[in-house]
Amino acid sequence: MAGKTLDSITSQDIAALGIPSEEAEKLHQTLLQIITSCGAATPQTWSRISKELLNPDLPYSLHRMMYYGCYSHFGPDPPAWLPDPENVMLTNVGQLLERRGKEFLGSRYKDPISSFSDFQKFSVSNPEVYWKTVLDELSISFSVPPQCVLYDNPSRENGLSYPGGQWLPGAFINPARNCLSVNDKRTLDDTVVIWHDEGDGGMPINRMTLEELRREVWYATFYLTTVV
Template sequence: MVYRSLDSVTVKDVEALGISSELAQEIHKKVTEIVHNYGSATPETWNRISKHVLTPNLPFSLHQTLYYGCYKDFGPDPPAWIPDPESALFTNIGRLLERHGKEFLGSKYRDPISSFSHLQEFSVSNPEVYWKTVLDEMCIDFSVPPTCILRSPSEESLTLNPGGKWLPGAFVNPAKNCLNVNSKRSLDDIVIRWRDVGDDDLPVKSMTLKELQTEVWYGALHLIDIVF
């Protein structure tokens, strides 16, 4: 299907998607204002449309029309969602970049969003530095630390590990890492969130680290009773 650019979409085009005339005019007016302020084919245009025009109740065909109309000449893989700068700072990767961005990227570092592609390149070209920092940030406690982050494959291991071997020699206890308090996690921190199947209308449930420890200990005691 061929989509028209946003500045070419008319009220009739919106109505043709099964939307009432009154609502189509309202949608068209909002889109026109956004295009006037941000252009007809920019990521910010789509960001505004997705936040201020589209809703789950509108036909998916309208979502497609506006999305592909916005990115008509963008090329492959246009962004469907763009985090706002303030939210990006509070993500794990955002915090990592705020602390180590200049160390990793030097003068290339600006902010977590615009510097993300540079970080991706750095992580590939400098796996030892990048992944050691990430593991430290995650407070991963190795029972036996690895001899390195990535060992290049030898002729003997080329078939088994063509891309090399990650964390050679390392031993880690996943349960210990999940249950222990560390510099970034206290007993009162929420560590699990879930919603039971069929309870979509009920609040999301949560469990603190202390509660998780208690549940695990109870489970371990029951296993001991069963075995012994």
């Protein structure tokens, strides 16, 4: 949907949507303050517009004008949502890119949000580097390590075919060991299971630490090996 950029919208444009002139002027002044502070087309711009300018009582046409004005540079398919920069830094991907973004992307790296598309392309074109990084970040250990991350042209051994290639050929992994082990990113006190009992919508969410999970697994193992 084509429309005006935020910095070209006037109070008259806002009033034309059926908003009283005095209110339209106030909304326009708020818009100008946001643009001055954040620019006319940034994730921060839309975040502030949605919190400080828009509200459910204003006509949908204004919401649409602000939205497409902010994301006019995205073309006909702007994003439905972008995370706050502060929250991005708390994610695993955000922290990884902050540490190693320049290593992966060189001078193209700016920040986790702006560079996410470039990082996605990097992950596709460099599967060995990307997936080794992911496995290291997740502290996944193999009983037998893979020969490589992706074997593009595997032979048809035992009648098996691998459309698109064979991932982690030759690898053996013990899922239980990976789930129950302590490593440099997980302690016995960390929460590893979160669940909610069905039918108890008003009850608190249940949590289990790694130490508690290991104890439950030990009980189950003891029962299966000595009683059953």
